[in-house]
Amino acid sequence: MEPTIFRFILKYSWRQQLIILALTLLSFPPLYYSLELPKLIINRALGDPDGPWVLFGYDLDRTHYLFALCGLFLLLVLIGGGLKYVLNVYAGIVAERMLRRLRYQLYQSVLRFPLAHFRKVSQGELVQMINAETEALGGFVGDAVAVPAFQGGTLLTILTFMFMQDPTLGLAAIALYPLQIYFVPKLQRQVNELAKQRIRQVRRNAERISETCTAIREIHTHGTARYELARFSRQLGEIFWIRFAIYKKKFLIKFLNNFIAQLGPFFFFSIGGWLVIHGDITLGALVAVVAAHKDLSAPWKELLTYYQNLYDVRVKYEQTISQFVHPDLQPLERLVGESGSSPSFSNGVLKVTDLTLKEDSGENILEGIALELTLPAHIALIGPAGGGREELSLVLAGLVSPSAGRVTVNGVALHELSEPLRAEKIAFIANQPILLSGTIADNLVYGLKRRPVSGSAGNPAPHGLQPRERREALASGNSLDDPNAEWIDWEALGLSAPEQRLSAMIHALRVVALDRDVYALGLKGVLPPGREELASRLLEARRAMRARLASDPRLSRLVEPFDPERYNTNATVAENLLFGHPVGRVFDLHRLPAHPYVRSILNEVGLIDDLVRVGYRLAEMMVELFANLPADHEYYRQFSFIAPDDLPFFKSILQRTTIDRLDRLKSHERDRLLELPFKLVVARHRLGLIDEELQHRILSARRRFRERLPPSYAGAVAFFDPERYNPAASVQENVLFGKIVYGQAQAHERVHALLLEILAQHDLKDTVIEIGLQTDCGVGCSRLSLPQRQKLAIAREILRRPQMLVLHEATAVLDAIERDAVRSAILNEMKGRSVIWSLEDHAAAHQFDHVIVLERGRVVAQGTFAEVREHARIPPPVFEAAS
């Protein structure tokens, strides 16, 4: 990266700056002539009644001459304005391109930082620097040449004019400029110093906010919100005081500038007046100079602002860049390069010679490690935590470069390979899963996206960027790859058919026993767009399900089917009323009674008063049951119909009126009561509030709702239809076409077993997993549990079939029961390929061919499990569990 902003501007935009300069110079003649023309109009067209009126060699009459000049004036104004417009847009484009280039370079630097550097940088600060602080720099780039050229030119023109009127007056006009040139920068430097502090403080703020988000659970756990508020308030206070000091200085500068500008007329009137009295100059010339001086102040101010900006921007640029320069930045070629060939890791020798890894403090974390391992092999690294296991696994995975020594595979140095080539062969799994936002499938295939895939049948061009996008990317030195192109390199795995890909993904999930979880998510998912052909097969499964339920009374009592003619006692009142799935937000189930159409239907069947009464009864019960519970009790969330904050509101309703006099309530109070029963599930809550008569009327409301639905709402509900697939409902609801009943022993388990059986019979189980793979798992996949995330992280590496898999305590976060099973499954999957596993549990080392014991950064023993076990320095009890 360029060390100063001028070098940056010159290197990447000198051509554009020249164009800007040319455009600026071009705009002077029209400007000049548009000032000149009025004089011509007044003196010649209006002031001279005799002519001749000649324009461009044509002899015209007076009126034509006048209009021709006016037209010319208009034309010049248009040309001048047009040029200015073009100049502004062009300068804007140049600025934005440079901004894009700068951000891209900074982001690239982030990718090039050595891993250890991330322990020292704050995420929040990086975000602040790349996003916010570069903004001002970009704006400056567009002005860098244009402003001094244009404003300086204007200033010079006017000054020349003034000197030509009278040198003394000209001198008077600029007499105080040296004073400004001397004082203003001094003050400005102080302002800039403060501005620097402000930048640092704002960065600290950004860091604080991002840390708060990361540690939000800790804050709540420890109840330290007050402390955090105090800290943040203090930081805001710091910014306030800095800004306060800046304002004092900044406006002092402004005061000085204004004062000096106003001193001009003082000199003109005093000196100029004296000259006029003594007859040295004409009054007209003095007036002209005073008028010109007025025009002078604008460009002069602009130039001063430019100068202030210049200084500010220079500092900002250097301050930002300094954060992104690191002596050990990896060469870009290593990150994206494809040249050279990667050695085969499938067999041969992995050789570690005299490997040393130093910490920042200079201490050795790994020291003099020498290994010679014949591949393929399953190798365990054991030893106390902090003994160098983690670091050695990172070095062997190629992620951390050693301070001294080499790691070679069949003679090729591991750390000289480019990342894509290395990643093709080696995978690494750490003890904490790091996943990205997106679907489960996105995460699963992430490891296959090393380069855009070219030439396969469906995707002819590897660089599918639109020409316009490509041109711009090129102009700002950005990546020319299209992120929307096909990046998943299935071909490298030899998987060309879509079914093969799905089964490879399912296989990877199965190794870590995540297939069941994804299947369960698939049951809750909806059919993805473009897979409508599955609907008919799922309908087939629904028919089979219904047949099974009908034939077996033991099963049929576990499911209450959706029946257009019957009230479903295992569904909420809202679900019974709608008898379908809302599409979009029009008929949100939580706010159903608030919708005017729903309201009108309820009114027609006379349900409103009854439901308000039910709401009153419900409120009575809730107030009785929950009155003595603290507001943060989990029962509110799980069981209450009323949020703790709303409890006093309902209490006051109950106190003010009895159930017979609900008409006395205000309409918004009745509305709140009306909302309550819509969440009631007859079979679950067993409150006896929705009796058969009421159910009957809800059914008639259901019928009316559907019959009268205005066409404008037609798409807002997907109604349940026994013969149709409901695209808005989940797979499970569609196949089961009913609700699993409350109150039957193990109803859920048994119904799900039946579902699985029927889906498997119809060859739909993988389809359900496929739908589950499309589940969006939130930011950092936070919707999955920690073990699920770790399993997904493992499956991601399993899927890409590395020749060597390096793991560091990769199964540590799994439940004790699953840990062994998953480890064995991974080792089994990697049979014939190499595994290097840094184990937290020494006992598991017996599953490996070769065991290396690390202590205080040194290899203290190695060999087979039995050999190492004899090693005296390993405390025997550690091995007891394995035997």
Add this chain to the structure above:
Amino acid sequence: MTLRRELEALRAIPLFAKVDPTRLKLLAFTSEHVEFEPGELVCRQGDPGDAAYILLEGEADVFVDTPEGQVRVARLKKDDIVGEIAILCGVPRTATVVATTHLRTLKIAKQGFLNLVTQFPEVAVEVMQELATRLYHTTQRLSEVSLKLAQTKTSRE
């Protein structure tokens, strides 16, 4: 069966006899009503325990696995509570319970039961008393059995 009738059933259980009705109502409301058909398992010995059951209607048999096979050790009837040990001390189910008739129960989830015990000391005292009584009976029976065992041994010698 409505909440009101479950509440009456709960109040008839000695364990809850002295508990304030509002709190019992909350317990009933937050618990699940679960029915079993004859022959269905309520819980299986060795499984992790996540809930206790209060029998509202019907009967169930309690079996314990022994080296000689399953042995029936008790018959549960209306108002009995089963499964609370696994909840309280976090051990797997100590016995297998099978419905012998159509069985209606109130399933009290582990958390709900623990909440009740921790938040309402009177329930905790009741549970303690009940368990202490059982422990007393068990100890007594154990001493009887050991005595018998010793007598059989001496008579054999």
